[in-house]
Amino acid sequence: IKSKSSHTKIKGIAATEFPLIPKIEKEKTIEVPANLLIKGINKTIFACSTNIARPVLAGVSFKTEGKKLILATTDSYRLSESQIGLDKAAEEITCIIPAKTMVEVGKVFPKNKEMIIIQLSSNQIVFNQDGIILTSRLIEGQFPDYRPIIPRGIKTKAILNREELIRAFKRVNLFAKENNYNVKLEINPGENLLNITTESTEIGEEKAMVQAVVEGEEKTVALNSQYFIDVLINLDKEEVELQIESKLTPAIVISKGEKDYLHLIMPLKIE
Known part of the structure; x- marks a missing residue:
């Protein structure tokens, strides 16, 4: 390979040495x-x-x-x-x-x-x-x-803005990473809020509040916040839906009204 300012030689291998592409x-x-x-x-x-x-x-x-x-x-x-x-x-x-x-x-x-x-x-x-x-x-x-592990008896649904939720989890993660990304989610139907909190760590703690449209019962669950971010950045609609059956069953995260996609996050122990 030659140019005005360089002269390069790259050693090759005989084409016969290239492995054959298998035919199935x-x-x-x-x-x-x-x-x-x-x-x-x-x-x-x-x-x-x-x-x-x-x-x-x-x-x-x-x-x-x-x-x-x-x-x-x-x-x-x-x-x-x-x-x-x-x-x-x-x-x-x-x-x-x-x-x-x-x-x-x-x-x-x-x-x-x-x-x-x-x-x-x-x-x-x-x-x-x-x-x-x-x-x-x-x-x-x-x-x-x-x-068999997909929850069938959903008790609470919360509709949230995806970008707002991503920003909230990223703030929480600054502290949650000190505790294996364990965060507590509280869904409040009366105030139409999702509260995301961390335990106190050596570097501090965080409580983020995200507006939501909530249907059903008040629920508190513990989940991995990084797992939440992983799914949120791969959804493609403006609003997401969080579905909860109980603190002992997986949380469901989908785009609002989505029928052809399902994401489950296993719950963590609430201290």
Whole structure:
């Protein structure tokens, strides 16, 4: 490589040394719009586990049910599920895709409405769109059945402005990080407020108040504030909905009125 001010030599390797791209014996095929798939990845990937001791949690559950593709992730402390509508009923598919692979899918494929053709064999998956091909092995094992832990008897709902809530949690986090991000949330229907408080730490404490539209009972729960920020920055609507059943069941966080997405945060012990 030459220019007026430099002369660079880069040593290469013979093309024959490059590993062959494996060809899979395709068993099942599904087509998904790229923009919807990437949106689903972005709204779930952050909840994957980074603990290699449990490989099935270090991946994304990829499952079809009729005309729906369901992506799900969990690290056992939180869970994200995104449902993507399909043009037609798909073949029955259940597999676990490595989180790193799904991150790459979000990077290399354009966020357009063109279809990504996904082909699967027993242990491999291929993503293909207009000559861009990404191949990956699948994770062996069975993704945990998370449906039983989804709260069904919601007692309290609070509608909040997403940006205001992010700012409040970021202020609280300055102190909560000294206590493993443990914060207390108090939902007050009488005053239409969400109060977020930390315990007193060596560097101080914080109480943030966020206006809300509250339906139901007064509730107090303890949650991880960083987990809250992680989901809030990946939602795309102005208002979010916080749903609580009890202090012992997971909190649900979604965009207001959203039906195709679910995020659960497991409760912490209230001191």
